[in-house]
Amino acid sequence: MAEQIVVDPITRIEGHLRIECEVDGGQIQSARSIGTMWRGLENILKGRDPREAWIIAQRICGVCTTVHGLASVRAVENALDLEVPVNAQYIRNLIVGAHCLADNMIHFYILSALDWVDIASAALHADPKAAAALAQQLSPWKRNSAQEFAEVQARLKKLIDSGQLGPFASGYWGHPGMQLEPNVNLIAAAHYFQALEYQRKVNKIVTILGSKTPHIQNLAVGGVANPINLDSPATLTMEKLYYIKTQIDEVRDFVSQVYTVDVATIAAFYPAWCNYGKAEDGNYLSVPEMPQDSKNMNYTLPGGYIKGGDFASFRKISTAHDPYFEDNVKESVKHSFYAGDWTRAPYVGETEPAYTPDGAQGKYSWVKSPSFLNEPAQVGPLAHVLAMYAAKYPPALQAIERMLGRISAISKETQSVDILTSTMGRHIARSIRVDIMKDTMAEHWKALINNISSGDFTTCNTPSFPEGELRGVGFHEAPRGMLSHWVVIENGKIRNYQCVVPSTWLACPKGTNDEPGYYERCLVGNPIADPEKPLEVLRTIHSFDPCMACAVHLVDGKQMPLGKVRVL
Ligand code: NFE
Numbered sequence: 001m002a003e004q005i006v007v008d009p010i011t012r013i014e015g016h017l018r019i020e021c022e023v024d025g026g027q028i029q030s031a032r033s034i035g036t037m038w039r040g041l042e043n044i045l046k047g048r049d050p051r052e053a054w055i056i057a058q059r060i061c062g063v064c065t066t067v068h069g070l071a072s073v074r075a076v077e078n079a080l081d082l083e084v085p086v087n088a089q090y091i092r093n094l095i096v097g098a099h100c101l102a103d104n105m106i107h108f109y110i111l112s113a114l115d116w117v118d119i120a121s122a123a124l125h126a127d128p129k130a131a132a133a134l135a136q137q138l139s140p141w142k143r144n145s146a147q148e149f150a151e152v153q154a155r156l157k158k159l160i161d162s163g164q165l166g167p168f169a170s171g172y173w174g175h176p177g178m179q180l181e182p183n184v185n186l187i188a189a190a191h192y193f194q195a196l197e198y199q200r201k202v203n204k205i206v207t208i209l210g211s212k213t214p215h216i217q218n219l220a221v222g223g224v225a226n227p228i229n230l231d232s233p234a235t236l237t238m239e240k241l242y243y244i245k246t247q248i249d250e251v252r253d254f255v256s257q258v259y260t261v262d263v264a265t266i267a268a269f270y271p272a273w274c275n276y277g278k279a280e281d282g283n284y285l286s287v288p289e290m291p292q293d294s295k296n297m298n299y300t301l302p303g304g305y306i307k308g309g310d311f312a313s314f315r316k317i318s319t320a321h322d323p324y325f326e327d328n329v330k331e332s333v334k335h336s337f338y339a340g341d342w343t344r345a346p347y348v349g350e351t352e353p354a355y356t357p358d359g360a361q362g363k364y365s366w367v368k369s370p371s372f373l374n375e376p377a378q379v380g381p382l383a384h385v386l387a388m389y390a391a392k393y394p395p396a397l398q399a400i401e402r403m404l405g406r407i408s409a410i411s412k413e414t415q416s417v418d419i420l421t422s423t424m425g426r427h428i429a430r431s432i433r434v435d436i437m438k439d440t441m442a443e444h445w446k447a448l449i450n451n452i453s454s455g456d457f458t459t460c461n462t463p464s465f466p467e468g469e470l471r472g473v474g475f476h477e478a479p480r481g482m483l484s485h486w487v488v489i490e491n492g493k494i495r496n497y498q499c500v501v502p503s504t505w506l507a508c509p510k511g512t513n514d515e516p517g518y519y520e521r522c523l524v525g526n527p528i529a530d531p532e533k534p535l536e537v538l539r540t541i542h543s544f545d546p547c548m549a550c551a552v553h554l555v556d557g558k559q560m561p562l563g564k565v566r567v568l
């Protein structure tokens, strides 16, 4: 008989997502993804000066802290056709890269690794010496020592003995779905703690350039507010830029010798998860990122659309002005708690809350349902890596081959690109994207130094707003995928503002034609070993890296009624 499983809330941070699954015969038959929180940031922006939109929009989220600021200034610049000085593009790109590395490393180690890594096994059954021998076979990483592993094991034992597990409380320790050897669990646990150090290093780059993190202060419509004066210590100097380079180099080593190796090792131990969680014949949407010129015509990393999982269908989104993107994004509220039943382009979208009890009028979530060319699409690092693959972007082809080679060597089975579309594949793709991004950052750092050395110190062009109506879209390939902000400006003030966000694309309820969203779709067919401990649901949902603060962009003062609550 079919049984219902409810996981609510399902994320380790950035909560307010509820997943309901129908399980029969040990498998998920259908699923509903429900955003249980309402935000109204888009409404707060109406009537304001477009130059201040970014500083408010950036508060949508405390996790992807830079992305809404960036998408916002890009939207206003797009509306004005305003050029952005090359120095500003590179400074922004360094922030984009640093934020991507920090956010994705935190996602893998802190927000999702505990779905795969059994901390209790690492504490109780691992042998630090044997773990070090194994880790040294896999990677030259300088900190794979028996001493560091023994210290981590002692730290974990102390936590377990105290009965206060802190971040490790509520894990499904000893679950039959945990398949790593104790020594691999210990290696991963040690890297969990190290990842905290390395995300801090890379976040220093965000802080030096952006003045603070979370929520940078250096953006401006038209560029950045970082004066460059090589003689003044109060501005961006060569000393600061060279310090940034040292941080990039340290984190590059962590990515190539630790993060990618851990993802490959875990993937090799969970072959079945390289198959679960796929959306067969799904669509993938990403945008180009890391612009290299002032007009946003050339990007280092390609992006675009793949229809029905067919690489031959790939079509690039070439520039920030490409109508193929601007004309084909829509949002539907047919199944979302907003007034009406419409599917509209974001320029004419609305955010008017209208809660109805679950099921009445078919509405069941605060998340809207976006579409591209009238169909839902999967966004995220996976979509971006597949686009770079379809575009035959050489660094991506090399990074994919490197990663698949690593997994093949550990699993002793040849692996192909097909595994990327799975639950584990989303982690693999994220690490591939980080691998590419770390090198792109180093290149853009060099390009910035060269441009400054040529005597160009410009970092901002001043915007001016004509009378009448202007429309603009700003897109950004954020850590969780393709983000777009849409602004309508009238006589210098914001008339409409819509954010169409990565987690909205993924966590959405059914769309205009009642087709399921990607969380709903990718859960179907997943096994459930123990309905009381639905680890498998967590694995697939966490692989997308949900952020509900972003997805529905002020918390409702009234508490929504919740069903069975399981916190992890
Ligand atoms: Ni709040 Fe976000 C990212 C955006 S949502 S985490 O990345 O945009 O998916």
Ligand code: MG
Pocket: 042, 368, 498, 499, 500, 501, 553
């Ligand atoms: Mg929105």
